Amino acid sequence: MSILTAYNSLQPPQRRSLGSLLVIGLSFWISITNLLPTLPTYIRELGGTRSQIGLVMGSFAIGLLCSRTSLGYLADKKSRKLVLSIGIIVAGLAPLGYLLINSVFPLIAVRAIHGVSIAAFTTAYSALVVDLSPIKQRGELIGYMSLVNPIGMSIGPALGGALKEFSGYPALFITSAIFGFLGLSLLFSIPEKSCVNQPKNTFSQGNSRNFKQMLSSHSLIIPALILLMIGLLFGSLITFLPLFLEETDLGFSAGWFYTTAAIASFSSRIFSGPASDRYGRGPLITVSLICYFVAMILLTQATGGRQVLLAAIFEGIGAGTxxxxxxxxxxxxxxxxxxxxxxxxxxGGFDLGMAFAGPLVGSLGSHLSYQTIFTFTGSLALVAFVLFISQSNYNFQTSFSFALGKEKDLYAFDD
Incomplete structure (x- = not known):
C-alpha cells in the first residue's frame, strides 16, 4: 500500500489530523536540526573551548532525561496536545535564548531547557499518531509519520548553514524560532481521546500500569534495554565519526555520511511500516539490528570511501527501521x-544511552583506536540482536519465532 493509498483509506477527520501532525512534525525537526552544524561554532565564537562546547551541547540530554517521565505521565493523565504544545513552545523559545545570551555557561541552562522540547514532542507526537491510526495500519502509519525526522534532518542543517553563512546568527536563531512556533496554530484542530475516564491502575490487559510495574514488565524492559544499547552506539557514532573521518582522510566527509544515512533512513521507513503490519514487528527489528552491526564492522575495516558509504547506508536502514x-x-x-x-x-533507554555515550566511550577514546571503538559499538548491536531473538517474548522459543516472523507478539494488547 502506497503512502497516498494509506492516507486516502482513512476517514476524513483522521486524514486532516494526521496531515496537520505531519506539518507540525516537519517544522519542529527543521527548527531543531538547523542548529546542529551551527550552534557549536556559535559557542566557539563566544570564546568556548572544546570541552565547554561539549558541555553545552551535551546538556541537551539533561533536560530530555529529567523531563521525559513527568511529561509521559502528563500526556496520559491530562492531554497529549498539552504535552505537544509544551514541546512546540520550548522549541520556539530556546533559539531566542541563544540569541539573547552572549556568554558560554548560561547557555548550558538554555540548552538543557531545549532538551525538554524533544522529550515532550516525541512522546506526545508518537502517542497521537498511534491514537489516530487504525490498528491494522499502525506500523505503516507510524513509519510514514516518522518520515518528518529524516526530511527535517535533510533540510534543517543545510538551511542553518546557509543562514549562518549569508545572514548571520541572528537570522539563524529567529528562523529556528519561527519554525519552532509554526506548528502551534495547527495543533488546535487535532482531536484527542479523553484522558478523564481511565481504568484504575491495575495490571491487566487494557488497564494502565504504574512506573514500577512498567520497569518490572518483561514486555517493556527488553525493548528499553535494546534501545539503551543502540543509544550508546548512536551517541558514540556521532561523537567519534567526524573525528575518525577527518583524521583518517578516507575521502568521505561526515556531512556526506549523514546525508547518505538520511536517504537510506527515509527509504527504509516507507517500506518497513507496511511490512511490519503484514509480517510482524519482529523480522523488521531483527534486520535493523543486523544492519547496525554490519555498519560498525564496515567502519572498523574502512580503508576508503566505499566502505564508509556502505556503512552509512546500513546505519541509515538500521535507524530508519x-x-x-x-x-x-x-x-x-x-x-x-x-x-x-x-x-x-x-x-528513555535510548535517551540514557545517548547521554552517557560521550562521557563513557570518550573516557576510553583517548586510550583506544577508532577501530576499537567501532568494534565496541558493533558488539553492542550484536548483544542487542541476541537479546531480541532470545528474550523479546515469553521464552526463547516464542522469542525466536517472533523475531523471524513465525509467531505473533504474545504481549500485544487488543486496543
Missing part, C-alpha cells in the same frame, strides 16, 4: 491510557 518499529512494538504492548508513560520508559 528500528525506531519506528520499536515505537510500534511498545504501542502494541500498551493500552491507550498508559502510552505516554510507556514511551517515557522505553524511549
Amino acid at each position: 528500528l525506531l519506528p518499529m520499536m515505537i510500534a512494538l511498545i504501542s502494541d504492548r500498551s493500552s491507550s491510557y498508559e502510552r505516554g508513560r510507556v514511551y517515557s520508559v522505553c524511549l
Whole structure:
C-alpha cells in the first residue's frame, strides 16, 4: 500500500489530523536540526573551548532525561496536545535564548531547557499518531509519520548553514524560532481521546500500569534495554565519526555520511511500516539490528570511501527501521491510557544511552583506536540482536519465532 493509498483509506477527520501532525512534525525537526552544524561554532565564537562546547551541547540530554517521565505521565493523565504544545513552545523559545545570551555557561541552562522540547514532542507526537491510526495500519502509519525526522534532518542543517553563512546568527536563531512556533496554530484542530475516564491502575490487559510495574514488565524492559544499547552506539557514532573521518582522510566527509544515512533512513521507513503490519514487528527489528552491526564492522575495516558509504547506508536502514518499529512494538504492548508513560520508559533507554555515550566511550577514546571503538559499538548491536531473538517474548522459543516472523507478539494488547 502506497503512502497516498494509506492516507486516502482513512476517514476524513483522521486524514486532516494526521496531515496537520505531519506539518507540525516537519517544522519542529527543521527548527531543531538547523542548529546542529551551527550552534557549536556559535559557542566557539563566544570564546568556548572544546570541552565547554561539549558541555553545552551535551546538556541537551539533561533536560530530555529529567523531563521525559513527568511529561509521559502528563500526556496520559491530562492531554497529549498539552504535552505537544509544551514541546512546540520550548522549541520556539530556546533559539531566542541563544540569541539573547552572549556568554558560554548560561547557555548550558538554555540548552538543557531545549532538551525538554524533544522529550515532550516525541512522546506526545508518537502517542497521537498511534491514537489516530487504525490498528491494522499502525506500523505503516507510524513509519510514514516518522518520515518528518529524516526530511527535517535533510533540510534543517543545510538551511542553518546557509543562514549562518549569508545572514548571520541572528537570522539563524529567529528562523529556528519561527519554525519552532509554526506548528502551534495547527495543533488546535487535532482531536484527542479523553484522558478523564481511565481504568484504575491495575495490571491487566487494557488497564494502565504504574512506573514500577512498567520497569518490572518483561514486555517493556527488553525493548528499553535494546534501545539503551543502540543509544550508546548512536551517541558514540556521532561523537567519534567526524573525528575518525577527518583524521583518517578516507575521502568521505561526515556531512556526506549523514546525508547518505538520511536517504537510506527515509527509504527504509516507507517500506518497513507496511511490512511490519503484514509480517510482524519482529523480522523488521531483527534486520535493523543486523544492519547496525554490519555498519560498525564496515567502519572498523574502512580503508576508503566505499566502505564508509556502505556503512552509512546500513546505519541509515538500521535507524530508519528500528525506531519506528520499536515505537510500534511498545504501542502494541500498551493500552491507550498508559502510552505516554510507556514511551517515557522505553524511549528513555535510548535517551540514557545517548547521554552517557560521550562521557563513557570518550573516557576510553583517548586510550583506544577508532577501530576499537567501532568494534565496541558493533558488539553492542550484536548483544542487542541476541537479546531480541532470545528474550523479546515469553521464552526463547516464542522469542525466536517472533523475531523471524513465525509467531505473533504474545504481549500485544487488543486496543
